Amino acid sequence: xxxxxxxxxxxxxxxxxxxxxxxxxxxxxxxxxxxCDVAYSEMASVSALFFKPQKTMELLKFNxxxxxxxxxxxxxxxxxxxVAAKIVSTQVKPDGIDINFGCPAKKVFGHGSGCxxxxxxxxxxxxxxxxxxxxxxxxxxxxxxxxxxRDAINRVSTTALQFIESIKDLPFxxxxxxxxxxxxxxxxxxxxxxxxxxxxxxxxxxxxxxGGIHTPEDAQTILKNHPTIDGLGLARxxxxxxxxxxxxxxxxxxxxxxRALDTQCPSAVEYDFEKIKKLATEHAELLWQSKGALGMFExxxxxxxxxxxxxxxxxxxxxxxxxxxxxxxxTILQ
Numbered sequence: 001x002x003x004x005x006x007x008x009x010x011x012x013x014x015x016x017x018x019x020x021x022x023x024x025x026x027x028x029x030x031x032x033x034x035x036c037d038v039a040y041s042e043m044a045s046v047s048a049l050f051f052k053p054q055k056t057m058e059l060l061k062f063n064x065x066x067x068x069x070x071x072x073x074x075x076x077x078x079x080x081x082x083v084a085a086k087i088v089s090t091q092v093k094p095d096g097i098d099i100n101f102g103c104p105a106k107k108v109f110g111h112g113s114g115c116x117x118x119x120x121x122x123x124x125x126x127x128x129x130x131x132x133x134x135x136x137x138x139x140x141x142x143x144x145x146x147x148x149x150r151d152a153i154n155r156v157s158t159t160a161l162q163f164i165e166s167i168k169d170l171p172f173x174x175x176x177x178x179x180x181x182x183x184x185x186x187x188x189x190x191x192x193x194x195x196x197x198x199x200x201x202x203x204x205x206x207x208x209x210x211g212g213i214h215t216p217e218d219a220q221t222i223l224k225n226h227p228t229i230d231g232l233g234l235a236r237x238x239x240x241x242x243x244x245x246x247x248x249x250x251x252x253x254x255x256x257x258x259r260a261l262d263t264q265c266p267s268a269v270e271y272d273f274e275k276i277k278k279l280a281t282e283h284a285e286l287l288w289q290s291k292g293a294l295g296m297f298e299x300x301x302x303x304x305x306x307x308x309x310x311x312x313x314x315x316x317x318x319x320x321x322x323x324x325x326x327x328x329x330x331t332i333l334q
Contacts, residue, residue: 004138005038005068005095006174006206012223012252013037013231014245016238017176017210018072018098018142020105024059026286026295027302028066030279031238035245037231038068043100043108046075046084053087060092067095070140074100076112076123078130085134096174098140099131101163104182115144115182119158121166128170140174142210142233145194147182164198174206176233186211186236196226206230213237216244216251223252240305243271243279273310277333280306284329296324303329 006013016023016031018040028039041060048056062069071094073084081099088097101124103114110116117124132139146159160177177198179190190211199207209226210233213219219232238244271279283302287295303320307313316332323329 003136004173006138006140009037009068009231010254011230012254013206013208014219014248015176015208015231015233016040016245017233017235018043018100019235022239024287024298025062025066025290026283027242028069029063029286030242030283031245032066033282034243034279035247035249036234036242037245038070038095039066040098041069041071041094043072043074043103044084044088046073046080047077049073049084049087050077050080057087057091060088060094062092062094069094070096070098072098072100072142073131074103074108074113076117076127078123078126081127082130082134085131089135089137094137096138096140097131097135098142098176099127099172100142102142102144102176102178104144104185109182115147118143118147118160118163118182121163124163125167125170128167128172132171138173139171140176140206141172142176142178144178145181145184145191160194161197161201164201168201172205174208175202176208176210178233179209179211192222192226192229195229199228199230208233210235214244216247219248220251240302240308241271242283247271276306276310281330281333284326288326293324296326296329299329 014035014037016028016036016039020043023040023042032039044056044060060071071088071092073081075081085097100114101117108114143160143163148157177195179192179195180188192209195207195209207229208231209222209229213232213234214237234244280303284299287299291298300321304317307316319332320329323332
């Protein structure tokens with residue numbers, strides 16, 4: 001490993017966690033402009049990179065303004081992971097590579113990838129070793145609090161602590177821990193005590209907590225109650241709120257350069273409806289630049305999230321999800 005950027009970040013680190021269909025280039029750029037410290041890509045299939053990499057390579061494109069940028073890989077074949085790590089390192093050239101051991105989605109889990117790998121110690125070690133041996137970039141992993149073994153597909157149980165104990169000697173640099181089990185999905189109460197326990201096992205590595213962080217107060221409580229962890233990974237809480245990173249930093253009194261406003265985070269403007277409309281337009285323009293007409297289709301879900309909670313939100317959403325151009329979006333928002 002030639003340059004471990006993770007060790008150079010100020011703490012607490014606020015990361016944009018990987019989300020399929022969400023954390024594309026435009027959204028990563030929005031989050032980085034509004035306080036994010038490091039952004040993850042959408043999940044990229046190692047098998048796709050192994051057999052037909054062109055489409056996946058398009059998915060992983062990024063701009064320099066999105067750095068530090070981490071590409072997340074998923075799959076179950078160590079050989080595919082080895083080849084994918086080489087391709088990503090030499091052709092995509094991000095700042096880090098992440099391995100997904102935490103995705104609970106049926107399509108991923110049923111394929112034997114994501115969270116389904118956690119009970120498989122030998123295979124997991126082989127995958128991590130294959131990636132580390134084929135890149136000079138820092139390697140991180142994303143896991144869940146565990147698997148209770150109640151699923152029809154996987155009757156084997158394991159906890160995040162057992163998982164980490166089985167791989168702690170390997171040269172990965174960072175772990176992001178979703179505080180819910182596989183069975184807990186996205187609705188149960190996250191267990192952040194297990195994240196702190198993992199930090200005790202990995203005192204020299206970066207350990208981030210993830211799951212259920214929707215407000216600055218959520219972040220403040222987690223960091224106060226579990227002071228040894230190194231930061232947070234934000235996911236669904238930033239749907240329609242890429243500025244949540246900025247809000248958290250202001251709540252914590254953290255003063256860092258603010259890319260979008262060219263000022264310091266604690267003195268940033270309030271995010272009222274007028275500001276939200278500007279952010280929505282900004283996001284739409286980035287999507288238009290990167291994806292053209294397809295971007296106008298993909299912005300629809302984001303527009304619905306941006307408008308949530310405001311007066312006449314339903315009426316605006318109905319219009320916005322039918323918009324086919326930047327001009328239409330701007331007219332509706334104005």
